[in-house]
Amino acid sequence: MRIGISCYSTFGGSGVVATEVGKALAGRGHEVHILSPSLPPRLVGFEDRINFHEVRASPYPLFEDAPYSIALGSKMADVAEKYSLDIIHAHYAIPHAMAALLARMAVPSLKVVTTLHGTDITVVGSDPSYLPMVKMAIRESDGVTAVSEYLRQETIRTFGVNRPIDVIGNFVEPPGLERPECRSWLAPKSAFVLTHISNFRPVKRVMDVLKTFELVRKEVPVRLVMVGDGPDRVEAETFCRERGFASEVRFTGKQLDIGTVLACSDIFLLPSATESFGLAALEAMGHRVPVIASRVGGLPEVIRHGVDGYLEALGDVDAMAEDVLRLVRDEKLRLSMGQAARDRALGTFAEGPIVDQYEALYHRVLGRN
Numbered sequence: 001m002r003i004g005i006s007c008y009s010t011f012g013g014s015g016v017v018a019t020e021v022g023k024a025l026a027g028r029g030h031e032v033h034i035l036s037p038s039l040p041p042r043l044v045g046f047e048d049r050i051n052f053h054e055v056r057a058s059p060y061p062l063f064e065d066a067p068y069s070i071a072l073g074s075k076m077a078d079v080a081e082k083y084s085l086d087i088i089h090a091h092y093a094i095p096h097a098m099a100a101l102l103a104r105m106a107v108p109s110l111k112v113v114t115t116l117h118g119t120d121i122t123v124v125g126s127d128p129s130y131l132p133m134v135k136m137a138i139r140e141s142d143g144v145t146a147v148s149e150y151l152r153q154e155t156i157r158t159f160g161v162n163r164p165i166d167v168i169g170n171f172v173e174p175p176g177l178e179r180p181e182c183r184s185w186l187a188p189k190s191a192f193v194l195t196h197i198s199n200f201r202p203v204k205r206v207m208d209v210l211k212t213f214e215l216v217r218k219e220v221p222v223r224l225v226m227v228g229d230g231p232d233r234v235e236a237e238t239f240c241r242e243r244g245f246a247s248e249v250r251f252t253g254k255q256l257d258i259g260t261v262l263a264c265s266d267i268f269l270l271p272s273a274t275e276s277f278g279l280a281a282l283e284a285m286g287h288r289v290p291v292i293a294s295r296v297g298g299l300p301e302v303i304r305h306g307v308d309g310y311l312e313a314l315g316d317v318d319a320m321a322e323d324v325l326r327l328v329r330d331e332k333l334r335l336s337m338g339q340a341a342r343d344r345a346l347g348t349f350a351e352g353p354i355v356d357q358y359e360a361l362y363h364r365v366l367g368r369n
Helices: 013-027 068-083 093-106 131-140 149-159 182-186 206-217 233-243 258-263 279-286 317-329 331-347 351-365
Strands: 002-006 031-036 050-054 087-091 111-116 143-146 192-197 222-227 249-253 267-270 291-294 309-312
Touching: 002 013, 002 068, 002 093, 013 031, 013 050, 013 087, 013 111, 013 351, 031 068, 050 068, 068 093, 087 093, 087 351, 093 111, 093 131, 111 131, 111 351, 131 149, 143 149, 143 351, 182 258, 192 206, 192 258, 192 279, 206 222, 206 233, 206 267, 206 317, 222 258, 233 249, 258 279, 267 279, 267 317, 279 291, 279 331, 291 317, 309 317, 317 331
Parallel strands: 002 031, 002 087, 031 050, 087 111, 111 143, 192 222, 192 267, 222 249, 267 291, 291 309
Antiparallel strands: none
16 A cells, blocks of 8 residues: 555654554555654654655745645645555644645545544644534544544544544554663662653643652652653753752653663653553553553553552642652562563554554555455
């Protein structure tokens, strides 16, 4: 098959998943064309059967803002026609699915598959000014997937759609690095390493991460690694300085090499207000890192409480701190829970079965079943 994949060029889950799906499909012999405003962070290296198309909106005097959606739809139609694409797989309803539907109007043979990742439904989609267009994108796509059962149900509740939505989760690849050299300078004197990775938006509740860390550090030697960047980073760094433990917290900014960070970690913290899936948690689990997270959204579909991590009530930093202390004080429990996390990540959420589901969906919308 010839498949176009449209995604954001961000460090967030949707861009990561879209790129990894594209790479996996190319590895199976499909021709893949990735369309994005810039090169996605995970699209590194020169690989056979993967083509990248940069989408740029040309400035026009009558527009206050360059119309990216129109530029994206035009680029999709152009690529679809030139390369005889069978499918455009749009990751996010707005603008990607909407643009793909425009491209299908120009190239009627093109099929559109839309994957819903979360905020396109729970935040953007529920905004009254966007709701009609998101609803149309879901209704008119040839196939629709959601990354969790929670998100599927939320989509039905929010938009009242009456159509099949396949639940196809995210996946991780087996990690290659076990204990890199950074462990020695991240955790002097045998301190434990806690890690958080996000875009530092309010929904990620980075202050809960720091409050949990503050409680733990009073009991055991510990270090915190904060990976990512965003609007709440300044407040978080200020909090660390004011509380006197800035030297024990490392803010790395955005990182391409997430695997090395996770390989250095003992416990992963994700106290989000909501997560449609929690790809960062799954990646941590793949590195044998137990996850302590909020019991919200799709996270209970990924993390099994007391088996490969802990799930606590939203905002309960005391319970999260107790979970951390339980794990750092009981090495046998921490290691067994980490192994259970890895087994789940590389079993239930392995690349092969997930990509099989996408291939089956493509064949179905193309009428090849």
